[in-house]
Amino acid sequence: xxxxxxxxAIENLTVSFDGFKALNQxxxxxxxxxxxxxxxxxxxxxTTFLDVIxxxxxxQTGSVRFQGRDLRQRSEHAIARLGIGxxxxxxxxxxxxxxxxxxDLACNPRKNVFATLFGRPxxxxxxxxxxxxxxxxxxxxxxxxxxxxxxxxxxxxxxxxLVAQSPDLLLVDEPVAGLTDEETENVGALLLALAESxxxxxxxxxxxxxxxxxxQVTVLHQGSVLCEGTMDEVQNDPRVIExxxxxxx
Ligand code: ADP
Ligand code: MG
Numbered sequence: 001x002x003x004x005x006x007x008x009a010i011e012n013l014t015v016s017f018d019g020f021k022a023l024n025q026x027x028x029x030x031x032x033x034x035x036x037x038x039x040x041x042x043x044x045x046x047t048t049f050l051d052v053i054x055x056x057x058x059x060q061t062g063s064v065r066f067q068g069r070d071l072r073q074r075s076e077h078a079i080a081r082l083g084i085g086x087x088x089x090x091x092x093x094x095x096x097x098x099x100x101x102x103x104d105l106a107c108n109p110r111k112n113v114f115a116t117l118f119g120r121p122x123x124x125x126x127x128x129x130x131x132x133x134x135x136x137x138x139x140x141x142x143x144x145x146x147x148x149x150x151x152x153x154x155x156x157x158x159x160x161x162l163v164a165q166s167p168d169l170l171l172v173d174e175p176v177a178g179l180t181d182e183e184t185e186n187v188g189a190l191l192l193a194l195a196e197s198x199x200x201x202x203x204x205x206x207x208x209x210x211x212x213x214x215x216q217v218t219v220l221h222q223g224s225v226l227c228e229g230t231m232d233e234v235q236n237d238p239r240v241i242e243x244x245x246x247x248x249x
Contacts, residue, residue, distance in 0.1 A: 005031070005068070006030060006031055006032070006065075007030055007031065007032040007033075007034070007066065007067060007168065008028070008029065008030045008053070008201075009029050009064075009065040010026065010027060010028040010029070010053075010063070010064050010065070011027050011062055011063050012025050012027060012061055012062040013025070013026040013049075013052060013059050013061070013062035013063075013064065014060050014061045014062055015059050015060060016060055021222075022048040022223055023045045023048055023049060023052065023059065023062075023223040023224075024045075024222060024224050025061075025062075025224060026045070026049065026062070026220075026223060026224050026225060027225065028049075028218065030201070031199075032067075032168075032199055033195075033199055034199055034200075034215070035191070035192070035195035035200045035202070035213065035214075035215055035216075036200070036201050036202070036215075036216050036217075037201075037202045037203075037204060037210050037213065037214040037216070037217050037218070038202070038204075038218045038219075038220060039204060039205070039210060039217060039219055039234075040219055040220035040221055040226070041243060044220040044221050044222065045220055045222070045223040045224075046173075046220055047173060047203070049220065050086065050171050050173060050201070050203065052064060053071070053079075053084065053171060054076055054080070054084060054086050054171065055078070055079040058072070058073075066079075066082060066083075066084060067082075080165075080167075083166075083167050083169060084167055084169045084171065085162040085163075085165055085167030085170050086162075086171040086172075086173070087159055087171065087172045087175065089174045089175075091151075091154040091157070091158045092158060093146045093157050093158050094146060095145070095146050095147040096145060096146075096147065097145070097146060098143050098146065099138050099141050099142050099143070099144060099146055100129060100133070100142040102146055102157060103132050103157075103160055103161060103164055104125060104129055105161075106162075106164035107125055107128050107129060107132075107165075132160045132163065133160075135160065135163065136156040136157060136159060137190070138153060138157060138160070141153065152176075152179045152180065152182075152183025153183075155175055155176075155179065155183075155187055156186065156187060159172070159175070159187075159190060159194070163194060168199060169198070169199045169200070169201070170198050170199070170201070171200075171201050172191070172200065172201065172202045172203070173203045174204055174205060175187050175191070175202065175204070176206050176209050177205070177206070184206065184208070185212065187209075188209055188212040188213045191213055192213055210231060211231055214230075214231045215230070216228065216229070217230065217231055217234045219234055219237075219240050221239075221243045226239055226240065
């Protein structure tokens with residue numbers, strides 16, 4: 001694949017729920033290696049947008065191409081296998097396993113929990129897990145049970161579990177909702193570090209956080225792209241002030 005080839009090319013996407021258009025002729029493109037932040041008021045269609053990319057929702061019209069491949073009619077599982085990983089808002093980690101065991105399990109999706117607990121990981125797996133622990137900044141907590149982690153640490157662990165599956169594109173929905181300022185900054189630093197080697201879409205409400213990580217921002221409104229640009233450009237766009245920033249004041 002060429003470096004500047006789009007990783008994602010979406011055209012004229014429409015999703016109707018009982019006649020209501022959650023997405024309306026949405027067109028969106030993103031180059032490989034980009035970190036893109038998507039903002040927009042509640043109900044703008046942000047989560048539905050991710051649902052279409054991951055195959056959870058089938059659009060009525062439009063096309064979604066990932067690395068040149070058409071994703072329509074593919075199952076969620078098949079799309080995940082093509083290299084798209086999704087982080088949901090609430091962490092989905094195994095609370096009774098340690099941080100290390102959670103990562104080991106994520107590295108070996110075919111292994112079951114018992115094999116992870118009682119088997120011996122290969123040296124390659126161990127190195128991979130050590131690298132992930134370092135990336136997510138949880139080396140010191142590797143042998144703690146995940147239920148002892150703070151909410152922010154759980155978010156970072158789940159991001160690590162996602163990265164363990166080596167996706168090319170990471171989709172992250174509101175990763176800092178409910179986090180402290182310090183935890184928000186840690187998650188931001190982690191996403192910036194991952195952006196060195198992954199394409200990432202982050203959906204977020206927290207404007208401070210968006211400012212911390214954003215390069216290119218896409219604003220969704222009523223199921224379509226309202227505008228795109230740097231955070232400064234977007235913030236100063238009168239349409240955005242009206243529909244989004246204005247509505248928060
Ligand atoms: P956002 O994530 O930007 O807040 P959503 O994508 O969740 O927005 O929702 C967009 C719109 O579509 C909302 O008005 C929501 O109520 C509606 N919607 C989303 N999912 C469904 C569904 N499964 N059935 C009916 N309406 C839905
Ligand atoms: Mg949402």
